[in-house]
Amino acid sequence: MKYGLVGASGKMGKEIQVVFDEAKHSCVYTYDVEGETKIDAPELLVDFSLPVVLPKTLELVHAFKVPLVVGSTGFTPEQLSQLQELGKEYAVVQSYNYSVGIQLLLQCIEKVKGQVDGWDIEITETHHRFKKDKPSGTAIMMKQALGKDVPVSSLRLGGVTGEHNIFFGGLGETLTLSHTALSRRTFAEGVLKSAEFAIKKQSGFYSFRDVMTQSV
Amino acid sequence: MKYGLVGASGKMGKEIQVVFDEAKHSCVYTYDVEGETKIDAPELLVDFSLPVVLPKTLELVHAFKVPLVVGSTGFTPEQLSQLQELGKEYAVVQSYNYSVGIQLLLQCIEKVKGQVDGWDIEITETHHRFKKDKPSGTAIMMKQALGKDVPVSSLRLGGVTGEHNIFFGGLGETLTLSHTALSRRTFAEGVLKSAEFAIKKQSGFYSFRDVMTQSV
Amino acid sequence: MKYGLVGASGKMGKEIQVVFDEAKHSCVYTYDVEGETKIDAPELLVDFSLPVVLPKTLELVHAFKVPLVVGSTGFTPEQLSQLQELGKEYAVVQSYNYSVGIQLLLQCIEKVKGQVDGWDIEITETHHRFKKDKPSGTAIMMKQALGKDVPVSSLRLGGVTGEHNIFFGGLGETLTLSHTALSRRTFAEGVLKSAEFAIKKQSGFYSFRDVMTQSV
Amino acid sequence: MKYGLVGASGKMGKEIQVVFDEAKHSCVYTYDVEGETKIDAPELLVDFSLPVVLPKTLELVHAFKVPLVVGSTGFTPEQLSQLQELGKEYAVVQSYNYSVGIQLLLQCIEKVKGQVDGWDIEITETHHRFKKDKPSGTAIMMKQALGKDVPVSSLRLGGVTGEHNIFFGGLGETLTLSHTALSRRTFAEGVLKSAEFAIKKQSGFYSFRDVMTQSV
Numbered sequence: 001m002k003y004g005l006v007g008a009s010g011k012m013g014k015e016i017q018v019v020f021d022e023a024k025h026s027c028v029y030t031y032d033v034e035g036e037t038k039i040d041a042p043e044l045l046v047d048f049s050l051p052v053v054l055p056k057t058l059e060l061v062h063a064f065k066v067p068l069v070v071g072s073t074g075f076t077p078e079q080l081s082q083l084q085e086l087g088k089e090y091a092v093v094q095s096y097n098y099s100v101g102i103q104l105l106l107q108c109i110e111k112v113k114g115q116v117d118g119w120d121i122e123i124t125e126t127h128h129r130f131k132k133d134k135p136s137g138t139a140i141m142m143k144q145a146l147g148k149d150v151p152v153s154s155l156r157l158g159g160v161t162g163e164h165n166i167f168f169g170g171l172g173e174t175l176t177l178s179h180t181a182l183s184r185r186t187f188a189e190g191v192l193k194s195a196e197f198a199i200k201k202q203s204g205f206y207s208f209r210d211v212m213t214q215s216v
Numbered sequence: 217m218k219y220g221l222v223g224a225s226g227k228m229g230k231e232i233q234v235v236f237d238e239a240k241h242s243c244v245y246t247y248d249v250e251g252e253t254k255i256d257a258p259e260l261l262v263d264f265s266l267p268v269v270l271p272k273t274l275e276l277v278h279a280f281k282v283p284l285v286v287g288s289t290g291f292t293p294e295q296l297s298q299l300q301e302l303g304k305e306y307a308v309v310q311s312y313n314y315s316v317g318i319q320l321l322l323q324c325i326e327k328v329k330g331q332v333d334g335w336d337i338e339i340t341e342t343h344h345r346f347k348k349d350k351p352s353g354t355a356i357m358m359k360q361a362l363g364k365d366v367p368v369s370s371l372r373l374g375g376v377t378g379e380h381n382i383f384f385g386g387l388g389e390t391l392t393l394s395h396t397a398l399s400r401r402t403f404a405e406g407v408l409k410s411a412e413f414a415i416k417k418q419s420g421f422y423s424f425r426d427v428m429t430q431s432v
Numbered sequence: 433m434k435y436g437l438v439g440a441s442g443k444m445g446k447e448i449q450v451v452f453d454e455a456k457h458s459c460v461y462t463y464d465v466e467g468e469t470k471i472d473a474p475e476l477l478v479d480f481s482l483p484v485v486l487p488k489t490l491e492l493v494h495a496f497k498v499p500l501v502v503g504s505t506g507f508t509p510e511q512l513s514q515l516q517e518l519g520k521e522y523a524v525v526q527s528y529n530y531s532v533g534i535q536l537l538l539q540c541i542e543k544v545k546g547q548v549d550g551w552d553i554e555i556t557e558t559h560h561r562f563k564k565d566k567p568s569g570t571a572i573m574m575k576q577a578l579g580k581d582v583p584v585s586s587l588r589l590g591g592v593t594g595e596h597n598i599f600f601g602g603l604g605e606t607l608t609l610s611h612t613a614l615s616r617r618t619f620a621e622g623v624l625k626s627a628e629f630a631i632k633k634q635s636g637f638y639s640f641r642d643v644m645t646q647s648v
Numbered sequence: 649m650k651y652g653l654v655g656a657s658g659k660m661g662k663e664i665q666v667v668f669d670e671a672k673h674s675c676v677y678t679y680d681v682e683g684e685t686k687i688d689a690p691e692l693l694v695d696f697s698l699p700v701v702l703p704k705t706l707e708l709v710h711a712f713k714v715p716l717v718v719g720s721t722g723f724t725p726e727q728l729s730q731l732q733e734l735g736k737e738y739a740v741v742q743s744y745n746y747s748v749g750i751q752l753l754l755q756c757i758e759k760v761k762g763q764v765d766g767w768d769i770e771i772t773e774t775h776h777r778f779k780k781d782k783p784s785g786t787a788i789m790m791k792q793a794l795g796k797d798v799p800v801s802s803l804r805l806g807g808v809t810g811e812h813n814i815f816f817g818g819l820g821e822t823l824t825l826s827h828t829a830l831s832r833r834t835f836a837e838g839v840l841k842s843a844e845f846a847i848k849k850q851s852g853f854y855s856f857r858d859v860m861t862q863s864v
Contacts, residue, residue: 101389104331108324108393115320115428120561122587126599129552153585155554158601159830167558169590172401173317177324178392182807183831185388212331336777338803342815345768369801371770374817375614383774385806398591399615533821536763540756540825547752604834605749609756610824618820 001199004029004042004064006057007049012071012184016046019188025195031056042066044199046191051075058086067091067198069191071098087205091198095208098190102138103212105164105179106145112168112175113146119170121146126155126163138164217415220245220258220280222273223265228287228400232262235404241411245280247272258282260415262407267291274302283307283414285407287314303421307414311424314406318354319428321380321395322361328384328391329362335386337362342371342379354380433631436461436474436496438489439481443562444503444616448478451620457627461496463488474498476631478623483507490518499523499630501623503530505569519637523630527640528569530622535641537596537611541577544600544607551602553578558587558595570596649847652677652690652712654705655697659778660719660832664694667836673843677712679704690714692847694839699723706734715739715846717839719746721785735853739846743856744785746838751857753812753827754793760816760823761794767818769794774803774811786812 003020007013008030017027028040031053047057047070054075061068070083073096086092125139134154142164143149162181167174181187190208197211206214219236223229224246233243244256247269263273263286270291277284286299289312302308341355350370358380359365378397383390397403406424413427422430435452439445440462449459460472463485479489479502486507493500502515505528515526529535557571566586574596575581594613599606613619622640629643651668655661656678665675676688679701695705695718702723709716718731721744731742745751773787783800790812791797810829815822829835838856845859 099389100331101384101386101391104328104384104391107327111323111327112320115316120589122558122589124556124585124587126554128603129601151587153556153587155556155583155585155599157552157554157599158606159603160601160606161830167587167589168317168320169561169592170317170402170405171560171591172397172399172403172405173315174394174396174398174590174592175317175320176392176394176396178390178394180390180392181388182390182809183388185807186386187388189386189388336805338774338805340772340801340803342770344819345817367803369772369803371772371799371801371815373768373770373815374822375819376817376822377614383803383805385777385808387776387807390806390808398593401591531821532763533816533818533823536760536816536823539759543755543759544752547748600749600752602749602834604830604837605747606826606828606830607749607752608824608826608828610822610826612822612824614820614822618818621820 001025001043001195002028002040003195004031004045004060006031006045006047006053006060007072008032009034010048012048012187015184015188016048016191019185019192020195023192031060044069044195046070046195047072048191051079054079054082058082061086061090065090067201069093069194069198071095071187071191084205087203089203091201091204091206093194093198093206093208093211095194097138097141098187098194098208099179099181100190100193100212101179101181101186102141102164103209105166105177106141106209108177109142109145109166116168116170119168121150122167122169123150123152124155124165125152126157126160128159128161129156131156136162136164138162142166217241217259217411218244218256219411220247220261220276222247222261222263222269222276223288224248225250226264228264228403231400231404232264232407235401235408236411239408247276260285260411262286262411263288264407267295270295270298274298277302277306281306283417285309285410285414287311287403287407300421303419305419307417307420307422309410309414309422309424309427311410313354313357314403314410314424315395315397316406316409316428317395317397317402318357318380319425321382321393322357322425324393325358325361325382332384332386335384337366338383338385339366339368340371340381341368342373342376344375344377345372347372352378352380354378358382433457433475433627434460434472435627436463436477436492438463438477438479438485438492439504440464441466442480444480444619447616447620448480448623451617451624452627455624463492476501476627478502478627479504480623483511486511486514490514493518493522497522499633501525501626501630503527503619503623506565516637519635521635523633523636523638525626525630525638525640525643527626528573530619530626530640531611531613532622532644533611534570534573534596535644537598537609538573538577538641540609541574541598545578548600548602551600553582554599554601555582555584556587556597557584558589558592560591560593561588563588568594568596570594574598649673649691649843650676650688651843652679652693652708652714654679654693654695654701654708655720656680657682658696660696660835663832663836664696664839667833667840668843671840679708692717692843694718694843695720696839699727702727702730706730709734709738713738715849717741717842717846719743719835719839722781732853735851737851739849739852739854741842741846741854741856741859743842744789746835746842746856747827747829748838748860749827750786750789750812751860753814753825754789754857756825757790757793757814764816764818767816769798770815770817771798771800772803772813773800774805774808776807776809777804779804784810784812786810790814
């Protein structure tokens with residue numbers, strides 16, 4: 001597909017271009033702090049920038065009349081409502097986490113949770129020393145998938161991109177589900193999957209979870 | 217419930233009695249190399265002995281008219297047929313592996329397998345130095361759940377009861393599902409679950425998988 | 433030897449009796465929540481109970497005038513001083529962990545610690561749900577080997593005998609040292625080794641490391 | 649310094665250029681499958697290519713009369729002898745792994761190996777799907793540190809940079825030493841350190857361990 005990219009010069013923006021290139025999709029439009037480039041009209045728009053850019057992104061979606069995949073973080077409830085509203089006219093995928101493996105981890109948690117009555121459950125998450133919040137948002141999502149509160153141990157360790165473990169412990173056995181993010185590529189691949197999902201939809205407001213589930 | 221136990225003096229037999237006792241079930245009948253003890257008529261029969269004992273077990277099921285949970289390993293196809301035949305009259309649960317966690321691992325594998333196109337998959341299994349077969353039967357079950365052949369690395373290490381890992385590796389992330397058996401108790405708990413399942417059934421030939429799925 | 437056992441009805445107490453029996457040592461005295469039994473005067477005392485029992489144990493050592501092997505965890509610095517003081521009169525072996533592998537782990541920590549300036553260090557320990565103290569005595573020994581305080585995450589999980597990990601994290605790499613106890617027997621064998629070491633000594637305050645190195 | 653790079657277009661070749669650039673060293677010569685580029689005469693040569701390229705590298709060292717840092721893996725004993733021979737005339741640093749953590753891992757292995765008589769030992773190594781040689785050069789170094797041959801399981805998995813584990817298994821416990829490389833940058837930094845070490849030497853055949861200890 002021919003796609004446009006808002007936030008093209010950011011770390012995620014660059015990673016997205018590498019992954020989309022490998023999948024033979026062409027970046028024909030970029031919008032950035034450095035300005036605008038246009039080779040052709042995009043068939044889909046990706047936005048990995050900042051919440052402050054959202055008005056411009058909405059304007060672009062209406063101008064090109066194309067689906068949107070958005071991965072900026074920190075939207076206000078009002079901005080999220082604007083995106084949901086946009087979903088009535090165009091296909092919109094919005095998520096704060098585009099990792100395929102984390103979605104699979106959450107699905108496994110939901111599969112297991114009803115079958116381990118009386119077992120203990122513990123979560124650990126390890127991230128680089130620069131991460132400030134504890135526990136990670138992903139650990140919170142894991143507890144939501146589990147449907148109950150369990151202990152979370154947070155480790156801050158060197159340059160670790162991100163690792164999450166959930167342990168289900170019976171008296172005679174332990175089941176462990178683990179996810180390790182190796183690089184930002186993880187997330188770029190989730191964005192690609194979302195783009196290939198969104199381009200087939202007429203309209204609708206979707207989470208990355210919907211993409212994972214409905215793409216099967 | 218009041219239950220009978222064929223193979224009561226074996227390692228698994230002893231473990232089963234500990235676990236069933238804790239669940240307030242009474243062992244009222246035993247059959248063993250040392251002979252027979254009978255306090256009362258059992259409502260269910262458990263057999264963790266040897267294939268050579270099967271004729272006696274079949275005789276006992278017919279005599280007491282009760283369900284059977286059987287965990288002996290190494291049956292011939294003919295013996296498995298006899299057990300299936302018995303299932304037409306009584307509830308019969310038969311499995312070579314009564315670990316709850318391994319069943320959950322298999323369910324997770326089935327959940328994940330269709331969503332990781334293009335990822336690499338590797339299995340490792342670690343067992344004590346006395347285990348002779350490679351790869352483990354459980355690793356073979358994991359490949360069956362996956363629906364395709366993948367590499368299995370077998371480690372033989374000291375006194376490890378049993379550990380199985382499956383790695384799903386994308387270019388930017390790794391999802392790992394692991395199971396560790398801590399002791400024979402694992403299996404005794406699966407037998408308990410199967411007994412509590414079987415006692416509610418009129419008839420039928422069930423795997424431990426059926427017990428796990430239908431007990432939910 | 434004829435030995436006495438404080439904490440005889442605990443999980444470790446039972447395991448110690450099995451291992452000492454196999455080595456032809458006779459348990460002639462027990463002290464426990466259930467009371468006191470005395471067949472004969474012990475030649476050595478083993479204490480695997482709780483810190484609160486220490487005054488009674490000290491009293492018994494003085495009464496019987498015998499060496500002591502103590503494995504209770506969670507002593508206060510004052511209690512440790514009392515044990516060291518006792519070592520001036522009797523042979524005392526004190527350790528929070530009687531496994532060979534933990535001693536090797538501690539040696540590795542001492543090898544690594546001076547070569548990872550600027551790296552982050554984290555410890556995790558996982559034990560069965562019945563373990564009361566946090567962090568484990570072994571985790572405390574690991575921090576002592578390290579020579580500085582680092583975060584310890586304590587997980588309580590099903591029937592896990594005992595697992596300890598130490599993570600050294602640089603910006604580009606992680607080094608992890610892990611120990612897993614497969615059964616309590618491992619510790620009981622270390623206690624036996626320590627008892628057979630202590631009974632030959634007139635006095636002195638010894639660690640399990642001393643037992644290991646001087647027994648070779 | 650002005651340096652030459654054999655294997656410049658490989659993944660490690662590119663990473664080395666980034667790290668050397670940041671340290672203000674200039675790449676003035678490259679040799680590659682795509683051919684040869686020469687801006688100036690290099691003062692030092694780095695070779696991160698394949699064993700098959702070694703004859704060309706030796707030729708270049710003799711032509712430019714400069715030190716060599718070589719990180720290709722999978723050399724034959726004969727090729728290693730040729731490099732040792734070269735060390736009589738020029739400074740040569742040769743290692744299958746240029747990370748600090750791997751050196752620490754090797755030191756721990758040497759510490760432990762004499763104290764685990766009768767235990768089983770297993771090594772696993774996991775690398776990205778593009779790695780061609782099995783087992784990894786690092787796994788071979790681990791066996792050398794151990795002083796004996798043990799089984800090595802090689803996993804090839806998605807985008808994993810590099811992970812090595814060594815398991816020491818007794819009947820009652822397991823000790824595991826693990827290293828995870830988070831990015832190739834770690835290795836490139838070790839190569840830089842080695843280059844800055846080698847350029848000060850007249851001659852000699854050095855390991856990365858020599859670089860680490862003598863640089864302190």
